[in-house]
Amino acid sequence: MTVRIRSRRRVRPAPLLLELLLVAVGLVMIAPLVWLVVQSLTAEEAAFELPPTWIPKPFTTDNFAAVPDAIPFGRMALNSLQVAVIATVGSLLVSVLAAYAFSRLTFRGRDGIFLVLLSALMIPAQMTVIPVFVLMRNLGLIDSLPALWLPALINVFSIFFFRQYFNTIPRELDEAARIDGAGHLWILFRIIVPLSGPALAAMAILTFQAVWNNYLGPLIFLSTPENMTLPVGLVTLQASHGGSPVVVFAAITAVVVPVLALFLVFQRSFVASIAQAGLRG
Amino acid sequence: MTLTKVRPERAAAPRPAGRGGGRFRRGEWVGYAFLSPALLLFLAFVAGPFAVAIVLAFFSWDMLTPAEFNGVGNFTEMFSDPLLYEALANTFVFALASVLTHLGGGLLLAMGVNRMMRRALSYFVRTTLFFPFVISWAAVALLWKYVLDPTFGLVTHYAGEIGVEPPEWFTDPAWALPAIIAIDFWHTIGFTFVIMLAGLQTVPRELHEAARVDGARPHQVFWRVTLPMMSPTIFFAAVVTFIGAFQIFDPVQIITPDGGPENSTITIVMYLYQKGFQSFQIGYAAAVSILVFVIMMAVTLLQFWGSRKWVHQQ
Numbered sequence: 001m002t003v004r005i006r007s008r009r010r011v012r013p014a015p016l017l018l019e020l021l022l023v024a025v026g027l028v029m030i031a032p033l034v035w036l037v038v039q040s041l042t043a044e045e046a047a048f049e050l051p052p053t054w055i056p057k058p059f060t061t062d063n064f065a066a067v068p069d070a071i072p073f074g075r076m077a078l079n080s081l082q083v084a085v086i087a088t089v090g091s092l093l094v095s096v097l098a099a100y101a102f103s104r105l106t107f108r109g110r111d112g113i114f115l116v117l118l119s120a121l122m123i124p125a126q127m128t129v130i131p132v133f134v135l136m137r138n139l140g141l142i143d144s145l146p147a148l149w150l151p152a153l154i155n156v157f158s159i160f161f162f163r164q165y166f167n168t169i170p171r172e173l174d175e176a177a178r179i180d181g182a183g184h185l186w187i188l189f190r191i192i193v194p195l196s197g198p199a200l201a202a203m204a205i206l207t208f209q210a211v212w213n214n215y216l217g218p219l220i221f222l223s224t225p226e227n228m229t230l231p232v233g234l235v236t237l238q239a240s241h242g243g244s245p246v247v248v249f250a251a252i253t254a255v256v257v258p259v260l261a262l263f264l265v266f267q268r269s270f271v272a273s274i275a276q277a278g279l280r281g
Numbered sequence: 282m283t284l285t286k287v288r289p290e291r292a293a294a295p296r297p298a299g300r301g302g303g304r305f306r307r308g309e310w311v312g313y314a315f316l317s318p319a320l321l322l323f324l325a326f327v328a329g330p331f332a333v334a335i336v337l338a339f340f341s342w343d344m345l346t347p348a349e350f351n352g353v354g355n356f357t358e359m360f361s362d363p364l365l366y367e368a369l370a371n372t373f374v375f376a377l378a379s380v381l382t383h384l385g386g387g388l389l390l391a392m393g394v395n396r397m398m399r400r401a402l403s404y405f406v407r408t409t410l411f412f413p414f415v416i417s418w419a420a421v422a423l424l425w426k427y428v429l430d431p432t433f434g435l436v437t438h439y440a441g442e443i444g445v446e447p448p449e450w451f452t453d454p455a456w457a458l459p460a461i462i463a464i465d466f467w468h469t470i471g472f473t474f475v476i477m478l479a480g481l482q483t484v485p486r487e488l489h490e491a492a493r494v495d496g497a498r499p500h501q502v503f504w505r506v507t508l509p510m511m512s513p514t515i516f517f518a519a520v521v522t523f524i525g526a527f528q529i530f531d532p533v534q535i536i537t538p539d540g541g542p543e544n545s546t547i548t549i550v551m552y553l554y555q556k557g558f559q560s561f562q563i564g565y566a567a568a569v570s571i572l573v574f575v576i577m578m579a580v581t582l583l584q585f586w587g588s589r590k591w592v593h594q595q
Contacts, residue, residue: 014396022393023402026409029467032428033412035435048433051442098319107312113320120327124528124577126550127570130337130557131330134344154322184311213417215531220558231419235535238423245427252420263415264408271411274472275479 037257040064040249047246063250070240070247073254075226076233080212083145083229087152087211088204094153095203099162100188104174114163117156125216133220147221148229152211158203165199166192202273205266212259230255337567344561355568365569367544368552371458372527375548378462379469379526380519386466387473387518388511394474395481407478411471418468418531425464426451426536451537454545461532461546468532469525473518480514481507512593520584527577530554549573 014022034054039047040063041056067073101107102114132151133142141147173195174187182190193200215231222228225236234255238248263270338355342348359365390410397403413421428435429450440447450460484507492502508515530550533541540547540555553573557566 013398014393018393019397019399019402022390022397022406025390026406029409030412032424032435032467035428036424048427050433050438052435052438094318094322097315101312101315105312105315107309110312113316116328117319117323120323120331122574122578122581123327123331124524124570124573126528126530126553127334127574128327128330130563130567130570131333132326133558134333134563135325135330137344150322151326154319154326156323156327159319184315209415213419215417215419215535216554219534231417234419234423238426248423249427252423256416256420259415259417260412263412267408267411270415271407271475274475 033256033260036249037253039246040253042246044244044246047249063246064254066244066247067237067251067254071233071237071251072225072228073233073251076228076230079145079227080229083148083152084208084212087149088208090149090153091155091158091207092200092204095155095158095162096188096193096200098159099166100184100192102159102163103166104171104187104192105184118160121156121160129216129220136221142221143223143227145227148214148217149211151217152207155203155207158207161203162196162199165196169195198269198272201266201269202276205270206273209259209270334567334570337564338571340564342563344563348564351564355565359565359568359572364544364547365549365552368547368549371545371547372529372549374458375462375465375529376523376526378459379465379529380522382462382466383470383473383522384515384518386470387477388515390470390474391477391481392507394478407474410474413468414471416468419535421464421468422532422535425467425532429460452542454541454543457537457541457545461529461536464532464536465526465529469522473522476514476518476521477511480511483514484510509593512591516584516588516592520581523580523584524577527573527580 035052038054038056041059041061042053043058043060043062046053046058102110136142136147141150169192174182174191177187177191213231214229215235218229218232222232225233228236234248234251237251337348339351339353340348341351341354394403394406394410397406427433429437429447431437431447431449437447448456450456488506488510489502492506497505528550529548533546533548533551534554537546540551549569550573553566553569556562556569
């Protein structure tokens with residue numbers, strides 16, 4: 001048997017009592033989510049009983065079947081997916097090109113432009129939302145999905161994030177390719193991007209999650225239910241369907257569980273990217 | 282902060298001989314080409330709207346009739362509206378409570394989890410703490426409306442079990458905002474926790490050991506070693522949490538669409554939303570947005586200025 005030395009441990013191990021306390025905190029944290037899923041699977045007449053039931057009895061999936069009757073759920077899910085995918089792919093592309101310019105190319109005003117972009121991180125979204133609304137109205141894009149993904153294509157934080165990452169990739173690699181006659185696009189997409197997997201994954205997850213969960217945007221830019229995305233769809237369902245909370249719970253579950261599953265799969269890069277953002281500060 | 286540091290090398294400095302001038306000029310063209318999508322989008326959706334918002338703030342406009350120059354009218358009207366002050370007060374209370382509970386709770390949880398030895402248990406706690414942060418505010422707000430429901434809510438029931446009668450959260454003006462503070466804690470604590478955990482793992486273990494060898498008691502190690510070494514992380518968390526909290530909108534609008542009992546939950550962004558998108562006072566709302574910007578700028582600068590006094594420089 002080999003002795004494993006835990007070099008990462010900083011302090012004495014936790015006593016059992018502390019571990020139990022932390023596990024209890026964890027249980028309290030997920031209790032509302034478990035309750036949500038259980039109620040959504042319980043027949044309406046038995047749901048929301050006191051004391052709370054933690055096993056769906058009688059078990060039913062009727063609540064989920066009732067959701068599409070109340071709101072165009074499938075349509076909204078497709079809208080959400082479309083906006084999130086376009087915004088994620090598009091903003092990664094735009095950011096990677098800009099970050100390459102800031103990291104590898106020399107041109108007049110480069111550092112000045114970079115500083116201007118960075119200072120824009122201080123502008124709150126609420127300040128630009130009104131003029132952007134006016135712009136969308138003039139472009140005839142109100143109540144359409146481009147009104148949601150177009151503004152999401154510019155993500156200053158991700159430009160900054162990629163630039164920092166690209167700066168850690170040895171310049172010798174792309175300079176060698178340049179001597180061999182490779183163009184900048186080739187260097188970016190054949191050398192730099194393949195070496196930036198973790199950074200790309202992290203930004204992709206963060207962007208997708210932010211766009212998928214966006215509430216204020218659809219609330220302002222969209223109006224017809226068929227064009228709506230899921231977050232506002234949930235709220236309208238709750239408002240119009242107040243009599244039957246189990247159907248609301250089924251809809252919330254249908255929105256929340258896939259996101260949680262996705263998070264479990266990508267947990268490492270997601271948490272790491274947030275921790276990294278914190279350490280960079 | 283690395284944020285403001287632009288690497289000086291390779292800046293506009295002339296390239297060493299051997300690279301022809303023609304090649305350099307071609308490089309310049311490529312640079313702007315790579316930047317152009319980002320710059321166009323930036324002008325259209327960030328810089329342009331920012332400038333337009335400043336101009337709009339001096340007009341009165343309902344989007345139907347032509348805009349009329351109004352001078353500082355929006356600002357004088359805004360500052361004489363008692364609702365604005367209620368919204369500002371609520372926002373500051375929320376942001377302050379949010380920063381304090383997040384920093385305290387996040388640090389304690391991170392220190393606890395950092396000491397956990399059983400991997401499976403530690404994984405469980407880390408995952409469950411972070412779970413709510415992944416969920417959209419819309420889902421969280423709706424769920425908690427039911428969790429805190431006075432007749433069939435979870436909290437109501439379990440509080441009753443231990444002999445506490447909880448208030449009617451969203452109809453009691455004294456409790457509506459605290460309820461939203463609690464929901465925000467549940468939703469966002471995982472974020473602060475992860476940052477704190479990452480920060481803790483950068484504290485050199487030799488420091489702890491040295492302090493203990495010197496006979497320091499646990500609370501002394503905490504105040505003299507852990508906290509100073511954690512100060513850059515705590516500072517970052519404070520800035521980010523404050524900025525996020527100051528812009529709180531989703532849960533407030535979803536749970537209390539009319540601003541809560543006696544305006545007890547109306548926040549500054551909700552005030553802006555009501556003026557801009559419900560009563561279509563576009564210029565007025567733009568003026569409010571400038572106020573939000575100025576306050577955020579001022580508080581952030583203040584935090585940076587204050588941080589020089591207590592953030593440990595590495």
